[in-house]
Amino acid sequence: MNQSEWPLWEVFIRSKQGLDHKHVGSLHAADATMAVQNARDVYTRRLEGVSIWVVESKHIHASNPDDSEAFFDPAADKVYRHPTFYEVPDSIKHM
């Protein structure tokens, strides 16, 4: 029965010029053309987008949530990467 199921695609939509494409959901389609058309019909019925990307779900590689603590750990102790780490004298403007 499962062979009949069309592949799964992830859908990304640019809501207006100048903004990033954002993940909005997924759908099944036989091929990329159909995936784009179906994405238009399901995810942009109210002018939610000006551009659509589709990627077959099997091509997406992700970080592993079980490792996320160790994986993102290098960024955890570097407060000096943020401007708020630095004290600017009150009399200094425009910084």
Next chain:
Amino acid sequence: METLEKVLTPEEQFQARIDADVRIEPKDWMPDAYRKTLIRQISQHAHSELVGMLPEGNWITRAPSLKRKSILLAKVQDEAGHGLYLYSAAETLGTTRDQMLADLHSGKAKYSSIFNYPTLSWADMGCVGWLVDGAAILNQVPLCRTSYGPYARAMVRVCKEESFHQRQGFEVMQTLCEGAPVQKEMAQEALNRWWWPTLMMFGPKDADSPNTAQSMNWRIKRFTNDELRQKFVDMMVPQAEFLGLTVPDPAVKWNEERQAYDFGEVNWDEFWAVVKGNGLCNHERLQARVQAHEDGAWVREAANAHAAKRAAREAVAA
């Protein structure tokens, strides 16, 4: 500095995240029971969107004007989209679309009983939008904050589209109520038919809903059935009054002390009978659904064949 921390079991860590309102995402660890309960809940919800198209689809060709027909078409199309959002959310938990549809078609999976009632007149289109979508909204808005990320995001999308559904239904009712006496009578009859089944949409009484406590703990349910039913009555009675219609329940009365409406008891025998498959349209709805799926089989196969042919041609060209 070392602190003495009690080692938490995976279940305890999971519950702690939920208690802290941290969303659970597809690849995160989750208890089996959470996964199973969610698959059942989300797929049932998806099935309801899908089957829910049938009673309204019944009126598309007979809508009283081109405007009403366009609106109804748009609404039914939205419901198909809602089904898709929800099936997709359920699929992230490890089930497949084919499996869910097979369960729906075999009768193993349930969908909302409300769609097992017939839509006899045009006024029923008003009542479905106004009451049924109104009840659905009450159910769905709190689910925008549910603990499972993909489900919550699907619900945000659904809720954005849902409010037009209720407004167009109310407008149908209002137009009928401001029309000829026979039209108003039609509106009242539809309300008489739909009021009680809509109250049943919130499910059994809290006392008969043993899974509510666990679901509330997991934040996949945020209000109890009785709480939502009360909210619905409080919301709808004044709207019916505005329309000049009477809710078919002589027990409906404002309770000053509770700051809420008292109302009568739902006919629970009818509720369970419809849930068990003995409603007016259970058979017809399932048959229509299976028929549509079977009639579409050649389209699905043809699209697969076309995609394979195109992929082969592109492989040669490359």
